[in-house]
Amino acid sequence: MATIKPFKAVRPFPEKAQDVAALPYDVYNREEAAIAARGKLDSFLRVDRPETTLDPRIKINDPFVYETARKNLEKLFHRNALTQDTNDCLYIYELVMDGRSQVGLVVCTAIDEYLDNTIKKHELTRADKEEDRIKHVDACNANTGPIFLTYRAQDAINEMIGTWQKEHEPVYDFISEDGITHRAWVVDDEAVINGLVEKFGDVKSLYIADGHHRSASAVKVGLMRREANPNYTGDEEFNYFLSVLFPDEQLYIMDYNRVVKDLNGLSVEVFLDTLSEKFDIEARGAEPVKPPQKGSFGLYVDGKWYLLTVKEGVYDPTDPVNSLDVAILQNNILVPILGIGDIRTDKRIDFVGGIRGLKELERRANDDMALAFSMYPTSIEELMNIADADLLMPPKSTWFEPKLRSGLFIHNLD
Structure with a gap:
């Protein structure tokens, strides 16, 4: 069964959401990221790719880069771009591309379920890329980029999410520069939250669609925190990482x-x-x-x-x-x-x-x-079948669109 956990998201004020939201750090090279962040003081790229704000002669893995990420995150609070919810919530995140909608649930997932393979993988990771994100997450004390997970669709979950969307206004509703519509809802009703948690208990497996390095790094930071806190209870935030869960039937894999x-x-x-x-x-x-x-x-x-x-x-x-x-x-x-x-x-x-x-x-x-x-394109069914068989795909087998935006939801590890 899959465990999902509500959390107190750090997220933009509604009027700042479009300015903060940024494509994932790994879709850019350094030069492209610097161009994308130029002049955009609220862009989350300044956190996810802090080297964009530094002298280009500074190496990407310099300790100063990770310290800058933490400072740039703090600046977004000082600029009144970010706030934090006071109660544990779940969040709905809808993306619309070329008239096609995909609706995900923003949650925290358990590092133990990554370790016991309830959360299934289909790619190897590179140690250097893992190390970069470990240092980044540790310095920011937060999961700054969501892991894109999928699961075999269940009508009951679709219905609960769809009902909330119909009965509530989104807190975010904007179109990004690439023409993708982004909408988000805050699910703050305890009964609905508990109902979704219960329904996901019937989901046998979650599958990493995109974000193998981010998930591996988040888990390793969690294990580091456990080692530093030997009396941990398992309820601490560092035992969980930020994820967005989409039903498989809604996903689109490109070549x-x-x-x-x-x-x-x-x-x-x-x-x-x-x-x-x-x-x-x-x-x-x-x-x-x-x-x-x-x-x-x-x-x-x-x-x-x-x-x-x-x-x-x-x-x-x-x-x-x-x-x-x-x-x-x-x-x-x-x-x-x-x-x-x-x-x-x-x-x-x-x-x-x-x-x-x-x-x-x-x-x-x-x-x-x-x-x-x-x-x-590789199909989502091929991906899930390979993950179910505990096998690995060749590198760069899938390209998902649209891309989730970073900065809309952040999970603090404290």
Whole structure:
């Protein structure tokens, strides 16, 4: 069963919500984050990416960066941008993109349920990225970015959340710069809170959709606090971390595409000839290729697009991991032909979220890379099946849209 806990959220005053709300820290590189935060004194990027407010010569992992994050969080209180609720509440968070709505419940989830795999994972994490967020959470004494979790939808939960939305006005209702509508409600009725807590007790598992590094870091900070407080009871806030729970039926996974630095010493002709052993290849010229179905890929190289379709017998369709398109590409092209080493760390490969479009793949392949692959999206059912089997997906298998905003809900660890 899944445990959810109400909490006293730190959150923006309604008139400040749009100014505070920011995209997650990890969708930007340092330069992009600095541009996004420039001149926006209330932007939560100044907390999540504090280096944006510092001399660019300062290294991202300098202790001063994490101290700056804490100070920038305090400044948002001084600027009357943030406040804290006085009572434990749950919160409803709705995002609308291109007319499609997804409605989540903002809660705290238990670090013990992360550890006992009630909260299921599907990706490995990198130690350096974990260490960054551990230091950030510890310095801020707060979970500053929500973990995006999903669960198999239940009508009773949908009905309770939908009823509250209909009967109450949202505390936030704004459209962000990228056209996404954000609405939020405060659930402050004890009976409704208890009812939702009870209903989630019937949910067998929660699944990390996005935020593996944030969740792993939040759990490790909680364990550090336990070690520092050996008489802890389990009720302290550091035993829980900030999450938003969405039913699986509402989620939208986009393609997560790949760009590669070079052809590993091969000519385009030899590369295509090698591909033809396992893929049918159809030349498409200048027309960008969006893969039409599972097992198909777009390839952009030397100014031209190709449609690749994997041949029968190349992979085992009953294997939940190796039958993923990202695994087919990795196992049959990226590693054996292009010589990519560790997909998570090799500097010759980069990953481009589908929200950026196919033209971004062309731009990268014509600029700092040599070729690009457009992907067919992984399904939410594939993700959940792999997590249920305690297996791991290849890195960068999923790109969820719309992105949750940081700064709308913050969970203090005291």
